[in-house]
Amino acid sequence: MKHICPYCGEKTFTPVQKALCGGMSSAGKPCSACGGRCVNGKASLIVNSVLRLIALVMIIVTYFVHTTKAQIFWFGLLPLLIAFAAGFVFDMFFGRLIEAIKRE
Ligand SMILES: [Zn+2]
Numbered sequence: 001m002k003h004i005c006p007y008c009g010e011k012t013f014t015p016v017q018k019a020l021c022g023g024m025s026s027a028g029k030p031c032s033a034c035g036g037r038c039v040n041g042k043a044s045l046i047v048n049s050v051l052r053l054i055a056l057v058m059i060i061v062t063y064f065v066h067t068t069k070a071q072i073f074w075f076g077l078l079p080l081l082i083a084f085a086a087g088f089v090f091d092m093f094f095g096r097l098i099e100a101i102k103r104e
Helices: 015-020 042-065 069-093
Strands: 011-013 037-040 097-099
Touching: 011 015, 015 037, 015 069, 037 042, 042 069
Parallel strands: none
Antiparallel strands: 037 097
């Protein structure tokens, strides 16, 4: 399963390569066929924003509710790691690649 480049229409991006393209605000990664720089589109932006927001809320709640170091680790750090990992997996398998807007 490969993702389609928005410039040339060729299936040039593997799931991991697609995830590494980053979001709409990043410079993106070049297509191996045409060299056009691609980023993950709006679906990725929304999903990643929501995941990070949830993680942030959990961290704030943790700050007020939990006191021990173990609790702070499990409830304060883990949600952030899960949010980034889940966002990466989403980018690997879902959403479309779009042309990078940002110029180098
Ligand atoms: Zn291409």
